Amino acid sequence: MRRLLTILLMLGACSIAQAQKGTPADMVHVKGGTFVPLYGSNNQAVAVQGFQMDKYPVTNAQYEAFVAEYPKWRKSDVKALFADAGYLKHWGSELGVGSNADKLKDSPVINVSWFAAKAYCECQGKRLPTVNEWEFAALASETKKDASSEPSFYQRSLDWYSQPNPKYLPPVQNTFKNYYGLYGMIGLVWEWTSDFNSALIVGESRQNASLDRQLFCGAGSTGASDVKNYVAFMRYAFRSSLKANYTVANLGFRCAQDVPAKTTAKK
């Protein structure tokens, strides 16, 4: 009987090791759940499957390594279709930040288009997070998974919004760390999402319902779930104003990944 216990213990240890191996060191696991998105679900809760997310937004140094390996994403080689003229405009040279490297190498990369962010993540075997994944993970304060009912939590965003962009963005490690261990979800830069073009907050839809019907099938996607939540509304509105080749001086990204399928299934 004691032998059985030993084996069971071993098995337990093994499965813990497996679970840890499932999440790379530079990512955290965000346990799935449901939440009511601020926008677009008619106040219904949506389910988010568990996923893995980069701890930090992608930095200039990481992006330098990427363009070194994939020349088509260098400033002079990138196609206008995939990135506008402001692409990496804060970089001093073709291959990197240049003279400000000491100040910026660990700061989030900005001035990157959706296509560039998407390609970067795909080249790491990852993907961009969805809007729902990003918003779900961003609901966390330092201590709580869901801080959506805490006014003090929103104050952090409001304080951030009211600050002008700093000349040099801080290193990604020196930022707000939330419950999941994600850094800089609030207070650093805006971030790209895979389905950023799913928010239908265009000028026309804000006017009246009959116009909605003109423009959208399945209409009725308007109306925020919590009008007080100006903070998240800003994010949705900002996303809806973007086009995929836009580059913006305070818009970066981080990557995500599905939780690897159970490894016991097949070899």
Place this chain on the structure above:
Amino acid sequence: MKRYTLYLFSLIAFSLTACQQEVALEEDSCCTKPLAADALPDGTSSLAIPTSALTDMSLYQLESDWHNERGEELKLREFQGKVRLVAMIYTHCGYACPRIVADLKRIEMGLEQYKQDDIGIVLVTMDPARDTPERLFEFAKSNNLDPQRWTLLTSEQDNIRELAALLNMKYKVELDGEISHSNIISVLNVNGEIIHQAEGLGVEPDETVNAIKSLLLRI
């Protein structure tokens, strides 16, 4: 006790294999994708793919794989060489999509003097789960879409979202399965660059027709 032993053995075996197995790395879908083979699935040789270099703003730079309503695999660059009207739809849509198709037909009527070879119309689904090539084929048939002129396309959701981003289309699958989406008809020139876009339903076709006519004059 014998039963236990068997049980234990299977547990040990199970735990060992579980421990040894590495987490399978996802297939690298990255920039180094090889080009698709030249042969079509039915064994015939490939369609003549125009080899002229794609311009910087050509949508046909997308490397993604698509299927048309006949189930044939294709790349967007195969649409080079003709002026194209492009719109996004889903066939379960009860309101806006039939009207988008009606709008496209009105534009088509304004171009009656042109040969079928001059203009192509492409409908892209936003609902790949339900809009299989077969379903798209049925949709084309029931809407009397001339197969010489109309192509219906589906692909993986990621590829569709990428093309939508280039067409400035926004869409979102609602919880009830409906898709909220903007309605945009785009005119692409022979190189696959967006020349004109009409947003909304029931837009007068004149501007779009004129945009196409001016393109065809230049060919």
